[in-house]
Amino acid sequence: MEHTRILVVDDDREIANAIDKLLRMEGYDIIKAYNGLEALDVLISNNIQLILLDIMMPKLDGLSTILRIREKKNIPIIIISAKSEDSDKILGLSMGADDYVTKPFNPQELLARIKSQLRRYMFLGDMGNIKNSSQLIVGGLTLDKDSKQLFVDGEEVRLTPTEYKIMDFLMTNAGVVFSAEKIYEKVWEEPAYSVENTVMVHIRRIREKIEINPKEPKYLKVVWGIGYKIEKY
Amino acid sequence: MDTKLKSISRKKWVKCIAFALATVFITLAFMQLVYIKYINVDLESIIVREYRESKSFAYEVNKAISTTYKILESNTIVEPGEINYFYLIKDDERIFSNAPIYYRNFFERYKDTFFSYENGMSTIGKRINSDLIENPHGENDYTMYIAFPDTFMEEHQRLWNQARNISIPIILSVILCLVLSLLLLIYLGLVSGRKIGEAELYTSWMDNLYTEIILCGFIPMIIWILTLSKVLYYDTSVGYGLSDRQIFNMCLIGIVTVVITIISILAFLSIVRKVKGRNFYMHSIMSKIVPIITAYIKNLFDGNKFKNYPLTKRLHKRQVTFIILSAILVLFMLLCTLVPYLMILPIIIEAIIIYWYVKYNNETFDEINEGFNESIKEQMKAERMKINLITNVSHDLKTPLTSIISYVDLLSKEEDLSEAARDYVRILTEKSNRLKNILGDIFELAKSTSGDVNLEMEMLDLKKLIEQTLGDMQDDIEKSGFQIITKLPKDPIYIVSDGKRLYRVFQNIIDNALKYSLQGTRIFIEAGKKREDIFVILKNIAGYEMNFTAEEILQRFNRGDKSRNTDGSGLGLSIAESFTKVCGGDFKVDIDGDMFKVIISFKNAN
Numbered sequence: 138m139e140h141t142r143i144l145v146v147d148d149d150r151e152i153a154n155a156i157d158k159l160l161r162m163e164g165y166d167i168i169k170a171y172n173g174l175e176a177l178d179v180l181i182s183n184n185i186q187l188i189l190l191d192i193m194m195p196k197l198d199g200l201s202t203i204l205r206i207r208e209k210k211n212i213p214i215i216i217i218s219a220k221s222e223d224s225d226k227i228l229g230l231s232m233g234a235d236d237y238v239t240k241p242f243n244p245q246e247l248l249a250r251i252k253s254q255l256r257r258y259m260f261l262g263d264m265g266n267i268k269n270s271s272q273l274i275v276g277g278l279t280l281d282k283d284s285k286q287l288f289v290d291g292e293e294v295r296l297t298p299t300e301y302k303i304m305d306f307l308m309t310n311a312g313v314v315f316s317a318e319k320i321y322e323k324v325w326e327e328p329a330y331s332v333e334n335t336v337m338v339h340i341r342r343i344r345e346k347i348e349i350n351p352k353e354p355k356y357l358k359v360v361w362g363i364g365y366k367i368e369k370y
Numbered sequence: 371m372d373t374k375l376k377s378i379s380r381k382k383w384v385k386c387i388a389f390a391l392a393t394v395f396i397t398l399a400f401m402q403l404v405y406i407k408y409i410n411v412d413l414e415s416i417i418v419r420e421y422r423e424s425k426s427f428a429y430e431v432n433k434a435i436s437t438t439y440k441i442l443e444s445n446t447i448v449e450p451g452e453i454n455y456f457y458l459i460k461d462d463e464r465i466f467s468n469a470p471i472y473y474r475n476f477f478e479r480y481k482d483t484f485f486s487y488e489n490g491m492s493t494i495g496k497r498i499n500s501d502l503i504e505n506p507h508g509e510n511d512y513t514m515y516i517a518f519p520d521t522f523m524e525e526h527q528r529l530w531n532q533a534r535n536i537s538i539p540i541i542l543s544v545i546l547c548l549v550l551s552l553l554l555l556i557y558l559g560l561v562s563g564r565k566i567g568e569a570e571l572y573t574s575w576m577d578n579l580y581t582e583i584i585l586c587g588f589i590p591m592i593i594w595i596l597t598l599s600k601v602l603y604y605d606t607s608v609g610y611g612l613s614d615r616q617i618f619n620m621c622l623i624g625i626v627t628v629v630i631t632i633i634s635i636l637a638f639l640s641i642v643r644k645v646k647g648r649n650f651y652m653h654s655i656m657s658k659i660v661p662i663i664t665a666y667i668k669n670l671f672d673g674n675k676f677k678n679y680p681l682t683k684r685l686h687k688r689q690v691t692f693i694i695l696s697a698i699l700v701l702f703m704l705l706c707t708l709v710p711y712l713m714i715l716p717i718i719i720e721a722i723i724i725y726w727y728v729k730y731n732n733e734t735f736d737e738i739n740e741g742f743n744e745s746i747k748e749q750m751k752a753e754r755m756k757i758n759l760i761t762n763v764s765h766d767l768k769t770p771l772t773s774i775i776s777y778v779d780l781l782s783k784e785e786d787l788s789e790a791a792r793d794y795v796r797i798l799t800e801k802s803n804r805l806k807n808i809l810g811d812i813f814e815l816a817k818s819t820s821g822d823v824n825l826e827m828e829m830l831d832l833k834k835l836i837e838q839t840l841g842d843m844q845d846d847i848e849k850s851g852f853q854i855i856t857k858l859p860k861d862p863i864y865i866v867s868d869g870k871r872l873y874r875v876f877q878n879i880i881d882n883a884l885k886y887s888l889q890g891t892r893i894f895i896e897a898g899k900k901r902e903d904i905f906v907i908l909k910n911i912a913g914y915e916m917n918f919t920a921e922e923i924l925q926r927f928n929r930g931d932k933s934r935n936t937d938g939s940g941l942g943l944s945i946a947e948s949f950t951k952v953c954g955g956d957f958k959v960d961i962d963g964d965m966f967k968v969i970i971s972f973k974n975a976n
Contacts, residue, residue, distance in 0.1 A: 149769055149772075149773070151773040151777075152769070152772050152773055152776060155773060155776030155777055155779075155780060156776065158780050159776065159779065159780060162783060193765065219764065219765045219768040219769060219772075220765075221764075221810070221813075222824075223824070224824055240768045240769065240771075240772040241768055241771040241772040241774075241775045241802075241806050242772065242775070243775070243803075244775065244776055244779040244780075245779070316834070317834070317837075317838075333834060333837035333838060333841060334837055334840060334841045334844070335841075336841070337837065337838050337840075337841020337842060337844075338841050338844055340841075341841065341842060341844070341845075359838055359842070359873075360869060361830065361835050361838060361839075361869030361870055361872060361873040362830025362831050362832060362834050362835035362838070362865075362867075362869045362872065362873075363828070363830050363831065363834070363869065364834075
């Protein structure tokens with residue numbers, strides 16, 4: 138298999154270089170670009186598997202670049218930006234980015250996210266054809282009901298039976314918010330009484346297993362004061 | 371020719387003569403009037419040609435009517451010599467008369483001088499000045515005839531003519547004198563202040579006096595005219611000649627009149643010169659005082675007088691002035707009830723004051739409005755600048771920090787590092803991560819305090835939120851060894867708020883309690899509803915002496931003088947406070963000895 142090639146686009150050369158070094162250590166091929174136009178040029182002449190993209194750049198900003206890339210390509214795009222507002226993240230993701238990392242980022246987390254995106258890209262590429270009815274797919278999460286397995290970006294995550302049941306219930310109803318009582322009744326099959334803490338602790342455990350950064354969960358989210366849900370992608 | 375006349379008219383001696391003549395004429399007019407009064411000529415004779423049409427005769431008729439009536443009333447016959455007219459008066463029983471025939475047609479023969487009263491109706495001879503005749507009084511059931519014999523009328527007409535012969539020439543001469551003096555005064559007025567060959571106005575020392583003082587020059591003349599008749603009154607003569615006393619009086623009056631006339635003419639000429647020089651008003655006491663008073667009142671209202679006060683204070687002062695002035699006017703109005711037609715004066719003044727008051731108040735209001743808008747604009751600008759600053763600084767700090775963290779990470783992956791270098795890199799990693807956290811907190815706090823926040827408000831259960839937060843933090847709680855006691859109500863506590871931010875609030879205060887509590891103590895969290903309000907109280911016992919006030923701990927971000935311990939940004943409570951406020955709640959810290967208490971309250975979210 139040829140080396141995975143990643144395009145790093147950031148007008149700050151030091152950051153681009155640092156990412157370059159970091160990823161080369163992990164065995165990736167890197168091409169650097171310093172603005173959106175350069176990035177588009179590189180994309181034409183190179184086979185790229187993933188793009189790391191800054192938003193605030195001269196000539197062509199990151200969001201416009203994403204729109205132009207998305208006209209043709211479906212490769213994963215991770216935004217790396219100093220803009221940390223929720224609204225910025227939502228905007229970036231809705232423009233077609235697959236993930237959003239805020240500066241200053243933890244290099245290990247960035248690495249994890251890159252790997253996750255790449256796995257998913259490859260995995261889904263394979264899975265696309267052999268998807269069967271027993272599989273439940275939400276974003277990078279795949280729940281196999283037959284084998285009672287959960288895959289995150291194609292990699293199996295080991296869950297306890299209770300955790301599996303919770304995921305099964307939430308993923309089946311992705312995007313819907315459930316209270317702790319409801320989840321408890323469904324999963325434990327007992328009447329719920331004072332179960333908030335129990336459910337919350339389980340949720341946290343699952344999050345630690347499936348999320349790259351459990352403090353900023355991508356899939357399993359707490360809706361504070363209301364309940365829990367799996368984000369729908 | 372024209373210029374010659376002009377030059378003559380402007381010669382001093384010509385003016386002096388004119389002046390003297392005017393004085394003489396006016397004095398003459400006076401003297402003649404006095405003379406008429408002294409010789410006791412009925413002035414009516416000037417206007418009324420016939421005696422029987424005069425007021426004197428009407429008066430004579432009235433006298434006859436009342437005399438005649440008294441005859442009937444007193445029931446006595448009057449001596450024939452006392453009565454110089456024919457009369458007849460009768461009632462049912464009696465009849466009195468001095469007429470040869472007791473019939474009405476006897477009297478009616480004297481048709482011009484006839485008067486009758488019969489059956490309550492009176493008839494008056496047609497030439498008599500009937501407006502002045504008074505109807506007889508008493509009961510109606512009597513009849514009265516009166517007529518004046520021809521001899522009486524002829525005698526009186528003769529005397530009347532005599533009086534006319536004297537009075538008419540005198541009055542004509544008085545009029546002539548007055549006309550002449552008036553013409554002379556006009557001439558004097560025209561040439562006064564002009565000198566031959568000089569275009570400029572010539573003024574005398576008198577003209578330097580204030581207008582009001584010069585106007586006082588007319589006062590003697592006015593007093594003289596008003597009092598003259600009273601001076602003369604008791605000194606009228608009976609006959610046609612003048613007594614010695616009267617001649618002496620007339621000399622005296624003449625001298626006084628001359629002096630007063632001279633004074634008046636001088637004053638008149640001075641006034642004329644002032645008018646010509648256009649400083650009649652300019653050079654008066656009034657012109658000095660009026661502007662001062664109006665300026666003062668105007669200053670009171672337009673606020674110049676209160677310029678040093680703030681705008682609202684000006685309004686207040688003006689209001690007080692307005693009320694005081696109005697009150698004074700009301701008092702003045704009460705005084706004016708004595709002289710009703712003066713009542714219009716305070717009304718006009720009040721109208722002016724109201725106009726001023728409203729006008730300058732409006733000006734002040736406009737100023738206040740302007741200032742207000744200005745300050746809002748400034749505030750908005752400052753706010754926007756602050757937000758821009760935060761965004762820019764945020765970006766400018768984050769970018770280099772990204773490089774630092776990235777390269778420190780790369781450095782930590784270098785294999786041929788010495789043990790010491792590895793240690794340094796570890797510290798760098800730790801500190802750069804801490805810096806990252808602090809920066810994040812600072813920007814979050816700055817944003818929420820600058821009001822630039824997007825809230826996601828929704829109906830949520832505060833009780834659940836607290837339980838979730840505790841569940842989320844369970845590892846930390848277990849690690850810390852503290853026991854958290856919760857006292858939450860059975861029912862949900864619904865509230866409309868931003869869940870993510872509220873989670874941060876509780877996370878921060880619980881985190882704070884876990885960090886600073888005394889080992890072995892318990893942490894209490896209580897939530898509930900108190901009447902309309904929702905409250906959450908967290909209590910813990912501090913593990914160190916809290917030598918700061920509640921305000922100080924929340925203002926640590928601003929003050930930055932007390933050092934905090936090593937991890938965290940030290941902004942936890944400030945962020946919690948700011949987020950609570952952003953979510954519409956109230957955040958209070960209470961320090962009581964070693965007990966640290968956070969009270970969060972919300973107005974009931976219905």
